[in-house]
Structure formats: structure tokens, C-alpha cells
Amino acid sequence: VLFVPLIPWLVPAVITLTTDFGLSDPYVGVMKGVILGIAPETQIVDISHAVPPQNVGAGSIFLRSAHRYFPMESVHVGVVDPGVGTLRKAVAIRTPTGTFVGPDNGLFAPVLMDQGFCAHDGHLLPAAVAVELQNPNYRLPETSSTFHGRDIFAPAAAHLARGVEIQQLGPRLTQIERGRIPEPEQGPREITGEVIHIDHFGNAISNIQGTSVPTGAVIRAAGREIGPLSSTYQSGPVVALVGSTGLVEIAVRNGSAERQLGLSVGDPVGVRVP
Amino acid sequence: VLFVPLIPWLVPAVITLTTDFGLSDPYVGVMKGVILGIAPETQIVDISHAVPPQNVGAGSIFLRSAHRYFPMESVHVGVVDPGVGTLRKAVAIRTPTGTFVGPDNGLFAPVLMDQGFCAHDGHLLPAAVAVELQNPNYRLPETSSTFHGRDIFAPAAAHLARGVEIQQLGPRLTQIERGRIPEPEQGPREITGEVIHIDHFGNAISNIQGTSVPTGAVIRAAGREIGPLSSTYQSGPVVALVGSTGLVEIAVRNGSAERQLGLSVGDPVGVRVP
Amino acid sequence: VLFVPLIPWLVPAVITLTTDFGLSDPYVGVMKGVILGIAPETQIVDISHAVPPQNVGAGSIFLRSAHRYFPMESVHVGVVDPGVGTLRKAVAIRTPTGTFVGPDNGLFAPVLMDQGFCAHDGHLLPAAVAVELQNPNYRLPETSSTFHGRDIFAPAAAHLARGVEIQQLGPRLTQIERGRIPEPEQGPREITGEVIHIDHFGNAISNIQGTSVPTGAVIRAAGREIGPLSSTYQSGPVVALVGSTGLVEIAVRNGSAERQLGLSVGDPVGVRVP
Numbered sequence: 001v002l003f004v005p006l007i008p009w010l011v012p013a014v015i016t017l018t019t020d021f022g023l024s025d026p027y028v029g030v031m032k033g034v035i036l037g038i039a040p041e042t043q044i045v046d047i048s049h050a051v052p053p054q055n056v057g058a059g060s061i062f063l064r065s066a067h068r069y070f071p072m073e074s075v076h077v078g079v080v081d082p083g084v085g086t087l088r089k090a091v092a093i094r095t096p097t098g099t100f101v102g103p104d105n106g107l108f109a110p111v112l113m114d115q116g117f118c119a120h121d122g123h124l125l126p127a128a129v130a131v132e133l134q135n136p137n138y139r140l141p142e143t144s145s146t147f148h149g150r151d152i153f154a155p156a157a158a159h160l161a162r163g164v165e166i167q168q169l170g171p172r173l174t175q176i177e178r179g180r181i182p183e184p185e186q187g188p189r190e191i192t193g194e195v196i197h198i199d200h201f202g203n204a205i206s207n208i209q210g211t212s213v214p215t216g217a218v219i220r221a222a223g224r225e226i227g228p229l230s231s232t233y234q235s236g237p238v239v240a241l242v243g244s245t246g247l248v249e250i251a252v253r254n255g256s257a258e259r260q261l262g263l264s265v266g267d268p269v270g271v272r273v274p
Numbered sequence: 275v276l277f278v279p280l281i282p283w284l285v286p287a288v289i290t291l292t293t294d295f296g297l298s299d300p301y302v303g304v305m306k307g308v309i310l311g312i313a314p315e316t317q318i319v320d321i322s323h324a325v326p327p328q329n330v331g332a333g334s335i336f337l338r339s340a341h342r343y344f345p346m347e348s349v350h351v352g353v354v355d356p357g358v359g360t361l362r363k364a365v366a367i368r369t370p371t372g373t374f375v376g377p378d379n380g381l382f383a384p385v386l387m388d389q390g391f392c393a394h395d396g397h398l399l400p401a402a403v404a405v406e407l408q409n410p411n412y413r414l415p416e417t418s419s420t421f422h423g424r425d426i427f428a429p430a431a432a433h434l435a436r437g438v439e440i441q442q443l444g445p446r447l448t449q450i451e452r453g454r455i456p457e458p459e460q461g462p463r464e465i466t467g468e469v470i471h472i473d474h475f476g477n478a479i480s481n482i483q484g485t486s487v488p489t490g491a492v493i494r495a496a497g498r499e500i501g502p503l504s505s506t507y508q509s510g511p512v513v514a515l516v517g518s519t520g521l522v523e524i525a526v527r528n529g530s531a532e533r534q535l536g537l538s539v540g541d542p543v544g545v546r547v548p
Numbered sequence: 549v550l551f552v553p554l555i556p557w558l559v560p561a562v563i564t565l566t567t568d569f570g571l572s573d574p575y576v577g578v579m580k581g582v583i584l585g586i587a588p589e590t591q592i593v594d595i596s597h598a599v600p601p602q603n604v605g606a607g608s609i610f611l612r613s614a615h616r617y618f619p620m621e622s623v624h625v626g627v628v629d630p631g632v633g634t635l636r637k638a639v640a641i642r643t644p645t646g647t648f649v650g651p652d653n654g655l656f657a658p659v660l661m662d663q664g665f666c667a668h669d670g671h672l673l674p675a676a677v678a679v680e681l682q683n684p685n686y687r688l689p690e691t692s693s694t695f696h697g698r699d700i701f702a703p704a705a706a707h708l709a710r711g712v713e714i715q716q717l718g719p720r721l722t723q724i725e726r727g728r729i730p731e732p733e734q735g736p737r738e739i740t741g742e743v744i745h746i747d748h749f750g751n752a753i754s755n756i757q758g759t760s761v762p763t764g765a766v767i768r769a770a771g772r773e774i775g776p777l778s779s780t781y782q783s784g785p786v787v788a789l790v791g792s793t794g795l796v797e798i799a800v801r802n803g804s805a806e807r808q809l810g811l812s813v814g815d816p817v818g819v820r821v822p
Contacts, residue, residue, distance in 0.1 A: 011314045016303065022748030023297065023571065024598035026614035027792070029564065032593045033618035040559045040591065040619070043314065045306045050298035053749055054802055066300035069424065070307035071314070082802055085780030145779045147792035150617065200296030201327055231419045232359030244301070244421035254328055254356055285588045290577065297571065317588065319580045324572035340574035343698065344581035345588070474570030475601055505693045506633030518575070518695035528602055528630055 013161035014074040038158035057180035065245035078102040085145030090133035109179035134170035191271040202256025206269040210242030220270040287435035288348040294325040312432035331454035339519040352376040359419030364407040383453035408444035465545040476530025480543040484516030494544040496535040561709035562622040568599040586706035605728035613793040626650040633693030638681040657727035682718035739819040750804025754817035758790030768818040
């Protein structure tokens with residue numbers, strides 16, 4: 001019989017990776033090698049390596065929707081980092097729902113704002129502890145100016161996963177860079193948002209929270225009225241529904257809203273309150 | 275010296291994932307987060323996330339060929355699920371060669387038939403135990419109608435991997451949905467099959483079992499005679515051979531049968547008995 | 549509090565995989581199933597499965613740059629194997645910086661040469677121990693002629709990771725096949741290399757070691773002078789820099805050197821010494 005006991009001090013830590021590195025090069029594998037050299041028992045999980053290159057906002061969207069399904073002790077490494085090697089800071093931020101490690105370029109603020117741990121301007125609320133990753137003991141011995149994912153973020157995450165206190169990693173920060181996800185505009189009779197992601201199925205995911213849509217409201221997209229919110233992808237030939245990320249999305253039954261409705265990132269999505 | 279002892283109760287369980295989710299979105303990572311929250315020691319293995327969208331038969335083909343190389347205690351999650359949120363059942367099926375979890379839409383019947391655990395009409399033979407996943411204790415607290423992979427299948431697999439008895443998960447089923455893989459026609463002098471998959475190398479894999487081809491039989495495909503079965507990909511410029519899945523496939527040496535012979539899924543493949 | 553103790557005999561071994569299999573088919577997952585059936589605690593890491601089909605040299609480049617970031621006890625499986633099933637040998641090579649398992653077709657020589665464990669002609673130096681994988685006890689019971697990754701290399705790697713002595717796996721070899729990566733030509737005033745890889749960002753990576761470039765030397769590529777080495781990707785609109793692999797690469801700021809400069813694999817890259 002198969003039975004895996006849960007001895008607390010043997011529960012492996014989880015480190016997730018979200019990057020724009022793609023999977024064809026060895027970059028992601030190398031980060032995992034560095035992590036396992038420091039924290040050999042870690043469960044490493046890929047959230048996505050298909051963030052569009054240098055698109056920090058898209059990385060925020062992935063991290064925001066995914067991190068809440070992981071154990072709270074998890075360390076989430078995000079590397080969408082066009083400014084690697086320049087003056088932008090490297091940070092780690094511990095919150096009650098997860099610890100985040102990566103460049104301080106706006107990647108993490110939307111995730112923290114969503115959980116109430118940070119203000120619009122990036123000021124941290126007391127539940128969140130952030131540090132700048134300056135302590136050389138928690139980096140690789142040689143630090144390049146081109147691959148901080150390997151040299152700084154992977155080692156920091158591995159040490160945090162093994163129980164190193166976040167304060168050991170560097171000086172405290174009270175503010176992080178503000179985020180880069182466009183917010184919907186909330187009018188009295190209408191919410192005006194936009195498509196922020198097209199997924200693998202061609203579903204067009206907007207920045208409008210499902211919980212903000214009143215009962216009976218009608219969704220508009222692709223220059224037409226889609227209708228009120230449906231409950232499944234099979235409810236009609238073209239549906240608007242609250243997708244698995246909690247956001248309003250537009251879908252075509254057994255097809256692609258991207259291809260069949262011509263939707264793409266940045267296109268408007270509206271909600272008309274009845 | 276490196277040595278990992280095999281203490282049976284410390285052997286981590288294996289959960290495999292086969293989906294049509296692709297790897298660009300966070301969907302697969304989120305399922306892994308849910309699994310690790312319940313069963314932190316699990317070894318999670320991706321079989322494929324490139325099943326063509328909503329192509330249940332293609333998912334069956336992947337699961338059928340891959341699952342037999344995993345430990346028998348493994349739990350195989352399959353999510354090719356166009357009917358998510360509709361009336362189709364959610365199932366778990368334990369067999370002597372593996373446990374399967376996913377939608378009851380024909381995905382698993384070909385796998386079970388191949389092992390002799392299920393009849394053509396989906397009736398289960400005594401070696402297989404199937405249940406409908408109804409017990410809310412083994413789901414996420416909130417269950418969406420759009421992402422059962424995360425809300426129902428991942429938690430069920432994780433609980434099964436940790437040793438929960440399958441009967442705890444819901445009421446017993448005696449039949450599952452029949453499968454969706456086309457079967458070859460067996461004539462007195464000829465077997466008539468078809469291409470069911472083109473792999474990454476451009477090899478065209480048919481639905482004809484290698485073991486069903488008599489010695490000296492000649493393979494036909496792409497409107498021409500390919501010849502008798504070869505033993506390696508280097509045996510000729512164009513070869514028919516029994517590939518790693520146990521099925522007859524057509525290959526071009528150091529090239530692509532898809533591109534160079536124009537083969538695609540659904541094209542006929544014949545075997546002429548001498 | 550989260551803390552994972554490092555009890556040496558509980559540290560899981562690492563096995564990496566580098567192949568040209570792609571990720572759409574179940575081939576990689578099946579290799580992992582075989583490994584976990586033998587060595588259930590193993591940490592399996594994908595380095596890359598996007599080696600261009602049958603391009604042995606490209607596989608060498610990935611392994612050479614990536615393996616040094618993994619623990620020295622790691623076992624690196626490389627499968628770029630156009631000659632599978634023919635007379636080419638199957639090998640395992642243990643070195644002080646890692647153990648390598650795969651076909652003996654030139655895949656590993658560049659990795660070993662780089663570390664000083666092998667001569668240009670493939671003769672091994674004393675620090676490296678190589679064997680031909682002939683012992684049937686460390687293979688799958690049935691060995692196909694089409695998928696040695698599954699039948700021979702995965703089992704060998706798993707047994708090595710569990711502590712089996714390399715000499716158990718087969719007879720000793722004193723020489724392996726010589727490598728297939730083009731070497732740059734070193735003239736008195738000039739180094740002449742070439743692009744050996746275009747990465748996911750469109751950066752063009754040459755075969756010129758960063759350490760071989762004298763201070764003030766000027767890099768040429770794409771029919772123009774790029775300039776001396778920069779330190780970050782943001783240092784100019786077009787930069788030459790020592791990338792994360794230690795090799796000179798050409799990059800376009802927030803863009804693609806492949807697309808914007810028209811660079812591709814095989815194109816010349818020059819270094820003019822001042």
C-alpha cells in the first residue's frame with residue numbers, strides 16, 4: 001500500500017518559476033540546478049516560461065492568478081527582467097500567502113495589491129516584509145550582469161525555501177515599484193476593461209473581475225454584444241464567462257475567440273449594467 | 275557516496291498529467307500547486323500538454339502508450355475535457371497497472387481496453403474499480419464550472435496518491451464512456467488502418483499494432499509501397515517500423531514523413547499479408 | 549516554520565535530460581516514468597528538449613553550458629541520437645563534475661574537453677571513467693531498436709543515481725567519439741568564430757569564449773562593427789557581450805538580433821584585437 005506520511009520537517013518546500021525564458025534554451029534548467037544545489041529536496045514547479053519577452057505586466061497576471069493555489073510557504077520566483085544588470089533592485093517579499101523573489105520592476109505589485117499587501121504606489125502594508133537582495137552570501141560566488149535569475153534569484157529562493165530568514169538577505173524596503181497591469185474603468189452604468197491575455201485555447205481574458213459584474217449585466221467585446229455571463233464553455237456558440245482566473249473571458253465553443261472573433265490583447269471589453 | 279535508500283513508506287507517489295492545456299498558460303502549474311498542497315512529496319510528471327485542443331482520442335493514444343512505463347501505483351490525470359461543467363461525469367478508475375482520474379468522456383476506455391480491464395462498450399471487468407468523483411471532501415472548497423482539472427481532478431489524484439481508498443471518493447460505476455480511437459480493420463489478406471498521430475520528428479504513427487503484422491507483410495502508405503518492417507530509422511530512406519509505442523509507423527531517415535511524404539492524421543496505412 | 553534538513557543519505561539525486569524529442573509527445577514523460585520506477589526519489593530536471601532534431605553539436609552546446617550549474621553528483625542524460633539501433637555504442641562517463649549517459653556519437657566530447665577530461669580525439673584523461681552500456685541487468689527487460697532513451701539510457705542513469713558503480717554497467721572504454729562543435733580560429737590579430745545558437749530572445753550566441761577576448765577588442769558580426777564588449781543588454785541599441793553561457797553573443801536591446809540583424813546559425817563573428 002502506498003502511503004506518504006506528513007512529517008512536518010520533511011515536507012519539501014515549493015519553489016515556482018515564472019519567466020519569459022521559453023523552454024527551448026537551458027536557462028530554466030540551469031536555474032533549477034542552482035536551486036537543487038542549495039535546497040535538494042525542493043519541489044520546483046513551472047508556472048509559465050512563455051511570458052511574452054520583456055512583458056512585465058503579463059508576468060504579473062500569471063503570478064497573480066496562479067500563486068494562490070500553492071501552499072502559503074511557497075517561494076515564487078518571477079524573472080521578466082529587461083533591465084537585468086542595470087540599476088533596478090533585486091527583491092524578496094514575504095507575505096502571508098507566499099514569498100516572491102525577482103527584479104523590482106513592477107512585476108510583483110499587482111500580485112500584492114490583489115491580496116491587500118501593497119498600495120497603488122507600491123508602499124507595502126505591515127503584513128508584507130521586503131528586502132533588497134544585497135547579501136553576497138546568498139548569491140552565486142560570481143554574479144553576472146546578464147542572468148540574475150541564475151546568479152541571484154534562484155539562490156535567494158533556495159535559501160528562503162530552506163528556512164533562512166528573509167532579513168538575512170539584505171536591507172529592508174518599504175516600497176516596491178508600482179505595477180503594470182491596466183485597470184478597468186468603473187463608471188456608474190458601465191465597466192470598461194480590455195483583453196489582457198489570450199490563452200492556449202484562444203480564449204480572450206479581460207482585466208474585469210468576475211465579482212465586479214452585477215447580475216444581469218451584459219458583456220460587449222469584438223464590436224458586438226456577447227450577452228450576460230454564462231456558466232460553461234458549452235452554453236452557447238460565443239460566451240462570456242468568469243474563467244478559472246476569476247476574470248471575465250470571451251470564448252468560442254470548441255473554437256478560438258482569438259481566431260474567430262479577431263480578439264487580441266488590448267481590445268476593449270465592456271460590461272453594461274442593466 | 276550517493277545512495278538513496280528505498281524505505282517503502284517513504285517512496286514518493288507518482289502523479290502524471292496529460293492535458294490539452296499547452297505550456298504557455300499557468301493552468302498546468304496551478305494543478306501542480308493544488309496537488310502539492312495535499313500531497314507534498316509527490317513526483318509529478320508531465321506526459322504531454324500538447325494534446326490537440328478537445329481531441330479526446332489523441333489524449334487516449336498518449337495515455338495508452340505512456341502509462342505502462344510508470345510504476346503501477348501511479349495516478350494518471352487526463353484532462354481533455356470539452357464538456358467541462360456540463361453533465362459528463364468526473365471519474366477515478368483503479369486498475370492493476372495504474373489509476374486514472376479525469377472526465378468520463380471516452381478518454382480512458384481505450385487505455386483500459388488495451389490492458390483487458392474494460393469491454394468495447396465501456397463495461398468494466400472485475401480487475402478495475404471505478405467511482406464517480408462526488409465526495410466534496412476530496413475537491414477544492416470552491417468548484418468552478420470551467421476548470422475541473424484544478425478543482426476536482428488534481429485534488430482527487432493527490433488524495434489517491436496519499437493512500438485514500440478510491441471508494442471514499444464517490445459512488446461505484448460499472449461502466450465508463452466508450453473510447454474514441456479508430457480501430458484498424460482486419461481483413462483476411464489485409465489490415466487497413468490509418469495515421470493517428472504525427473510526432474515531433476514528423477514520423478506518422480498508425481493505429482496498427484506491430485504484433486498484428488505477419489512476417490514478410492508489406493506496408494503501404496502515402497499512395498505507395500513502403501516495404502516490409504525495418505528494424506531502425508536508418509535502414510532505408512523511407513521505412514516502416516514498429517516504433518516505440520508498439521505501433522507501425524512510417525519514417526523518413528534524418529527527415530520528416532509528414533513533410534516529405536505528405537502524410538497527415540487520418541491518412542490510410544495498409545498491411546498486405548503475403 | 550519551514551526547514552528541510554540535509555541528511556546526506558536522504559539528499560535526492562539529480563538526473564537531467566537533454567534531448568531533441570520536443571515536449572508534445574509522451575517520449576520525455578515515458579523516460580521519467582522509467583527513471584522513477586528504479587529511483588523514486590530522483591529530482592529530474594529538463595535542460596532542454598528543443599535541441600534541433602538530430603543536431604548532435606547543438607546538444608553538446610546545451611550540455612556544456614548547463615551541466616556546471618548542477619551538483620557534481622548529478623547524472624546528465626543526453627539523447628540526440630540519429631543512429632539509434634545501429635552500431636554506435638551506448639555510454640556512461642563519470643567525471644568529477646558530473647556523470648553523462650547517452651549515445652557515443654560525439655555528444656559528450658565537447659563537454660569533457662571543456663573541463664579537461666578528454667583530448668581532441670576523444671581519448672579520456674584519467675579523471676574520467678567511461679563504460680559501454682552492455683550489462684542487460686541495467687536495461688529494461690525488452691530493448692527496442694528505436695528508443696534507447698527509454699530502454700537503455702534512462703535505466704542506466706537511474707541505477708547510477710541510486711549508487712550502482714559505473715563499472716557494473718559494462719566494459720571500460722578509453723576513448724569516446726570526438727565532438728561536433730565548430731571551434732573558433734585564433735589568429736595573431738583576430739579571432740574568427742561563428743554563431744552556434746540563436747536563443748529564445750533572438751540573441752546570437754557565438755563559439756568565442758568571453759575569456760579569450762582581450763580588453764578593448766572590437767566585435768564584428770552581421771557585416772558590421774558591433775563595438776567592444778558591453779556589460780548589459782541595455783548598454784546600447786546593438787551590443788556584443790559575454791552572455792550567461794560565458795560565450796560572446798550579439799543582442800538587440802528589447803529586440804531580436806536574429807530578426808533585426810538577420811543573424812543565423814553559421815554566420816561569422818569576428819574579434820579584432822586592437
